Amino acid sequence: MSYIVRPKKSLGQHFLIDLNIAQAIADTLDNYKNTPILEVGPGMGVLTQYLLSKGHDLTVVELDHESIEYLQENFPELKGHILEEDFLKLDLSKLFSGNFCVIGNYPYNISSQIFFKVLEYKDHIPCCSGMIQKEVAERMAAPPGSKTYGILSVLLQAWYEIEYLFTVPEHVFNPPPKVKSAVIKMTRNQVRQLGCNEPLFKRIVKTAFNQRRKTMRNSLKSMVGQDCKILAEPIFNERPERLSVKQFIDLTNLLESYIIK
Template identity: 45%
Template sequence: MSFKTKKSLGQHFLTDKMVLFQILDTIDADENTRVIEIGPGTGALTKWLAEKFTDLHAIELDQRAVEVLKKELPDITIHEEDVLKVNWEELVDPDKKNIVVGNLPYYITSPILFDLMENRKLFTEAILMMQKEVAERLVAEASSKEYGILSVQTQLFSTPEILFDVHPHSFNPPPKVMSSVIKLHFDKPDLPVSDDMIKKVVRTAFNQRRKKLSNSLKPVLGDDLPEGFNFDDRAEHWAPNIYAKLAEHLEQSDSLS
């Protein structure tokens, strides 16, 4: 059937078979794995996933695409809903490895990433296509211009790895930017501090990234600057583990007060 993509849903369907097979080769799954695809569209990647994996679930919001998937791939499980409203605990199989795969709409990439990281204990890995610029921020090192909130939180909660870049011509319609496929390995040990405290510290620090941390962190520190940290630095100079260490200190202090 003829299928007109919706700009409002950020639809850019991957059509390049070479790239599709590259993505397939990156998925570390076996018969005891549930693969969950975000935004399959009309199933360019989905049909190959269905051939390779027996337990395949797809999350798709576009009713037109859902109809195509039901007709072409009747054996897969389709969840017709907004990925940002999904209850991941209901979607995964607790007795299996669970892997997420997806070509993410550019306009909601960050919310999807934060949601996956919040639920990281449910997954072993995620293989995601996104704007190259965003992928580079996920792996950026401290003191680089790309380094920011996404970098710190991603690196504390996972091990991110850029696998390869994808040219706009691999999509229909072609986006105006390069894309990258990135793998998030959810292999990090539990941190001795809550996610909420880490987010609070990191987001407060980068909210005024040009100021010294002694100033930008005032909303969480007040005038009490704990020892062992260089608060003359700016936000982009602290490695992720330093943010985790400060967050842990603050949480412990809160529990004692």
């Protein structure tokens, strides 16, 4: 391999240098051998090499031109499957005609946005896995009642089973990040429709957690009016972190006819 790509702070790049961890991340998609894979932010291909060795139908998307040149030179088998694009701006329906999986050592500065992008294509992404900062992984997998349970937890858990697989120390990266990392796996659940007004569900979840120290009554009264009789229901005494996904769905149905237009 002819040269080394310099990690760029502006792109949130921290290159994984521990091959055992790269192999473990690639192993998360072993059950999807017949499903195309999209790797986000491959950098110098530390994860890419294991995905290719497993025989996956792999496409990679990378914003850094220096990394693109490195991949083109060192992974000729990826010819025609390297996209110099911003993942967040991609129309994934034009890339894949059916289902596909997403994997990566994700740029830490946009990891939440990446998962919200996955949600847009949830009916075509049976599995999404990879490495992110530990704090975000904990939020994604947090159960109701925990301090880290929030917007990301509810919106992702509505559609995916989320597994926090293992923690990754700082010293296995170049440069070492200032935070610990973690590997997660999201597997699509059986839910095809939430059984409520889904845009309203998302709005209620975001409104409630943006004022998470308040009761549901105080955080949602702006949506229905302070004197709305529905606010007397017991569920509005709770704080948002106490409510399960199902309770947020029930709450959406309860509130829908009272929402101020």
